[in-house]
Amino acid sequence: MALINNEERYIEAVKELYPEGSFFEKQFADKESDLSNLARAQAKNLYDFRIELNKLWKEARLETCTEDTIADYERVYSGKTNPHLSLEERKANLKLVSNQSLQIDWQLINNYINEEYKANILSVDEKIMPAFFGDSRCGQKRIYDYRAFSLLIISLTIEEINLIDKIENYINQFLLANKIIFFKIINNINKE
Incomplete structure (x- = not known):
């Protein structure tokens, strides 16, 4: 499932995972029922997890990393950090590191x-x-x-x-x- 930009759509997706039948339809029709609350909680957890996973995915790549992890990339690739440079300058410097220096x-x-x-x-x-x-x-x-x-x-x-x-x-x-x-x-x- 791709990242859905609306948490309400996650609630609908979670509801579709429950069995069909009048019991579940009645439960989901009542916004304050236990199953409706459970579906909302599951959807919120899923939505939050997907957002965190997306952030993690971006941090795992030099091209899309942020200030949170650029110092780690610098430490591993070049052995020194450059906190005085901007994020884009730091990324550009790291891209210039040749494969031979990584040996x-x-x-x-x-x-x-x-x-x-x-x-x-x-x-x-x-x-x-x-x-x-x-x-x-x-x-x-x-x-x-x-x-x-x-x-x-x-x-x-x-x-x-x-x-x-x-x-x-x-x-x-x-x-x-x-x-x-x-x-x-x-x-x-x-x-x-």
Whole structure:
């Protein structure tokens, strides 16, 4: 169901979900009946949910994000925030960031965790998995687009297994939210 701009139309849509019959018709004819009140409450919840979902959808895209989330986009994409610039200037700056600057320097991360946690990244295997959420069409116009999730398998060795949480937290801060990360711990059993 697309976002209806009138809450009254949601009430009518909710009423259509109830079974047909004279009992329900009488209940809905009385504006103060329990079922009428329930339908109004359900319609209000649905309407409010759809408005919040629409806001969330806009915030999830750089092109339509607002002041609420632009600082997060800046932090992830460029590593610094520019609160002194206007929203449009901040978006324009982020669009100029090349894909190469978004590449993660795994060697630098490996050097740090090797020094701090006595761990070593053996390999990083990235697999792309497109995931579809509510892919709907009205005629030829797509209502919602797909979002791609990326599966990341990081194989590493670690001397002190109790430090794995700290390593995971450290690595997670460099990855975008669409990364699904699995850590594969490989330790040598035969130590001399």
